[in-house]
Amino acid sequence: MPSTQILSTTQQSQYQAIDTPFLYVNKPVFINNLSQLRQKIEGLGANLRPHFKTLRSLEAAEFLLPTKNSPVTVSTVKEAEALASKGYTDIIYAVGIADGKLPRIAKMLDQGINARVLLDSVEQAHQLNHFCGSYDCQIPALIEIDCDGHRGGIPPEADKLIEIAQILTSGAASFHGVLTHAGESYQCFEKQQLIDAAQNEVAAAVQAAERIRAAGMQCDIVSIGSTPTAQSYQNLDGITEVRAGVYTFFDLVMAGLNVCQLTDIAATVVTSVIGHNPDKNWIFIDAGWMALSGDRGTAEQPKDCGYGLVCDDSGHVLSGLQVITVNQEHGIIEAVDGGVIDLAQFPVGSRLHILPNHACATASMHAQYHVFDTDGDNGGYEIWNRVQGW
Amino acid sequence: MPSTQILSTTQQSQYQAIDTPFLYVNKPVFINNLSQLRQKIEGLGANLRPHFKTLRSLEAAEFLLPTKNSPVTVSTVKEAEALASKGYTDIIYAVGIADGKLPRIAKMLDQGINARVLLDSVEQAHQLNHFCGSYDCQIPALIEIDCDGHRGGIPPEADKLIEIAQILTSGAASFHGVLTHAGESYQCFEKQQLIDAAQNEVAAAVQAAERIRAAGMQCDIVSIGSTPTAQSYQNLDGITEVRAGVYTFFDLVMAGLNVCQLTDIAATVVTSVIGHNPDKNWIFIDAGWMALSGDRGTAEQPKDCGYGLVCDDSGHVLSGLQVITVNQEHGIIEAVDGGVIDLAQFPVGSRLHILPNHACATASMHAQYHVFDTDGDNGGYEIWNRVQGW
Known part of the structure; x- marks a missing residue:
């Protein structure tokens, strides 16, 4: 989960200066995921080979x-x-x-x-x-x-x-x-x-x-x-x-299997609202399959999350909202289960976080990860580079 | 289509030296796609804005x-x-x-x-x-x-x-x-x-x-x-x-709409056989969704091509074969419509070409394209770099 509400003032400026879409990593959540599994496996007497x-x-x-x-x-x-x-x-x-x-x-x-x-x-x-x-x-x-x-x-x-x-x-x-x-x-x-x-x-x-x-x-x-x-x-x-591997970031597929909670998801895609379709009650965002991947790993789970669930810019899940369609650089957010979105709450330019179906696939679409350490008073901001190719 | 059978001896060595999986571009097919559409649109009195x-x-x-x-x-x-x-x-x-x-x-x-x-x-x-x-x-x-x-x-x-x-x-x-x-x-x-x-x-x-x-x-x-x-x-x-845009490379979705032929597809993913499952009559390849993308654009077309159709290393379509499953770095090829694959014809290490469902999505997974000019006696080989990010 993004937890951007607890970013320091410096981090907030750093966060705002990154153009969307980008991959946001909540470092304390990531670190906790790493240590939880390591403790479990080493506690059972085996080595962890991430x-x-x-x-x-x-x-x-x-x-x-x-x-x-x-x-x-x-x-x-x-x-x-x-x-x-x-x-x-x-x-x-x-x-x-x-x-x-x-x-x-x-x-x-x-x-x-x-x-x-x-x-x-x-x-x-x-x-x-x-x-x-x-x-x-x-x-x-x-x-x-x-x-x-x-x-x-x-x-x-x-x-x-x-x-x-x-x-x-x-x-x-x-x-x-x-x-x-x-x-x-x-x-x-x-x-x-x-x-x-x-x-x-x-x-x-x-x-x-x-x-x-x-x-x-x-x-x-x-x-x-x-x-x-x-x-x-x-x-x-x-x-x-x-x-x-996937335990490092966790994702909606893992949440669907109850092997993590939504709050354990360490990587989200930050996106900007780029338009609306009032007739269809749609929000358009600048995260399409280039930013989210086209992964549909939750399609065969009891709860289908479309192309991802939606959080506000403070990291709270917006209940009932899903990315229902992705094109290359467009995503479409809709309220599922008969809900209605008050589009005025999502002006063009406002930011949302998308929880990924499959962390491996979503991370693979990003050459860099933007990593925010929300622990402590002077939490840091780092860019991590992805090793690409074969 | 790959048409690797008409590569020069020098090109054949260059081609073999590239580790799989990689994106192969047949340059004459690409150039032909460009000129066909430009002629048509300019012939109708408009500009082309690719x-x-x-x-x-x-x-x-x-x-x-x-x-x-x-x-x-x-x-x-x-x-x-x-x-x-x-x-x-x-x-x-x-x-x-x-x-x-x-x-x-x-x-x-x-x-x-x-x-x-x-x-x-x-x-x-x-x-x-x-x-x-x-x-x-x-x-x-x-x-x-x-x-x-x-x-x-x-x-x-x-x-x-x-x-x-x-x-x-x-x-x-x-x-x-x-x-x-x-x-x-x-x-x-x-x-x-x-x-x-x-x-x-x-x-x-x-x-x-x-x-x-x-x-x-x-x-x-x-x-x-x-x-x-x-x-x-x-x-x-x-x-x-x-x-x-997609006319430049074309793909199976466009072939499914009859706006191109399979022979117009200019970009293919070259992959190596990495194993077999004899009981299930499966071929494993080193092209998963990292190389092919997870695009399923043909799923709703009259002919569903799975995650891609399969050509041999000379560019001939292997009738009835499809990539039916992709994981991150594994693809699984199966014979559809009740066919049977003679696995001995596909030894570990042999190369295949996969025709992509969606050229935009497949190309997006590759930081570099390997471009072979099969025209003329001394056809060239170039690497094209992809502009990444937002």
Whole structure:
């Protein structure tokens, strides 16, 4: 939530001087999100390996990662290279590897970065061995486990799991462990469903690791995680680390799953009113899909939030208002559930905050984040830059 | 369409050296799209004022705009400033103006740039006069006309049209004309519907201009346009200029409206296969919504193309294949209509091209475009940079 009502006078001028639309980050809310999950996961005896894909900002990494050796997950080689350039050393690239990307991974290894790749097929394991043999390097790999039929991975009980682990351990590459992601947890709208999904994720990863060890191989990393399940683990015995990303900013999809409250949403899009359609009772804003993204992640949730819920400039949710349409640089706000907007309360030029459906998607539309620290008497203002591209 | 089969040997090496995913532009197709529409509109006696929002690249502007005085449309002040920095002088910012943006417009006017703003309310007209009075400048404005109930604007027959024009002509600002956009043309799937939408757009703009002139005021600019209607005008009497943007790259939404062929699509996303799910007969690619955008513009068309159609690395459409799901850095390709994919034909590391649903949205996800000129024996390769932000 924006909480701009508690900005200092200096911050208010800084805030007003930024042209809309822009991404506003409430730093204390962000910091609290980071510490809450870290405490929970470390309290259960596992490491937290935050996913960098939501933030993709090296300035943000200083808060996300306590030390240069803190574990981190990335979704692109570009993120890994950016983190490596700042001295972060413990990286998993958690998207299936294609051999065209291996030279950049090998280069990071040469620089002393512990960069690992992910795969789920015999074909990829052979490709990796072949590359490592040709380039005289030893790229470590994890095997992706399918815990819930969501996307890719090897079922924990499959013969192929052992076969792939053997190809990696006996070849030029190296084998570091298993990794799974409970993607189906985004469909769990009941607390017990989330607890079950979390337990299932743990069980699948532990089963895979135990089978590999029973076959005589080491399995150092047992990695699980998704923001919904990360909030719901009861017991992490056998798990070495948990990955999550969206918890850093949180969003309406997560609020719809009851894994956060609206007040935990740390990133909002600040927008200006640019017109009205009195006949249709619409407010036009300068935040279209370029600023909000076109994400419709709440469309299949019990409460559909359109393209985002609306807060006033002080951070209070305007009940019943939604962004119902986005074009490139236009958004349309309407009252849902039969409400009526008093358009005179929203003059052209006035500012609103839009709570995002999906923080990863909304943040991806912004090359810079405008970060306000509302704690203390002389709260700061920082610009964080986003690492772009692949 | 990619047409990579006709790349020269040098180009093939350049193409292979670019890490996926990336935006590939077939330059001859792009150039042909530009000249086709320019010929048509100029042949009907109007000027073409291309919309820069699709391309947002100054390198591309050299092809889009024949001279530094060529008319151009923008959707952000940032685009206008970028074009102004390169000496382009004739700019309409075609999104409703909020007064917070006026200082940057005034600065461009000071630099000799003819930058105009758009508004559709008495409130905005008074705000503009007030600003111009306070800052001793004369910002020119157009009035947005609502021709089809799509979004904003003043109906051409409304009393308010004359009232706003009078406020502008009698105040510190200045009045340059009227502008409309047939946004509803995106719903016209029959040729005759498109012709009707085009005629309606012309009629609304001409009616508005004539009413303003009948009230004793000048109305120099009579501006209309959308890519679907731009292909369908029969007669542009009374119209001074036509705006369109997506025609530069074209896309599946436009192909679905029959205003282009698949072979006219100039921009595709090149992606690598990163895995398979044999049980589900899925191909995983490294193009998720970060590379493709999450646009689902074909969802409401007769032919739903998912998140994009699939071409092989030589540019041939792979019949029946679609990107059915996108996550941040994963796409899933499936055979629709009961087909089956022979996964062995798509090994990990092989490349595919994805035809985009919506060129504006897909291009917006890429800071750089990789442009291949396939004409001639020594075709070139260029990188075009995208102007980012607001």
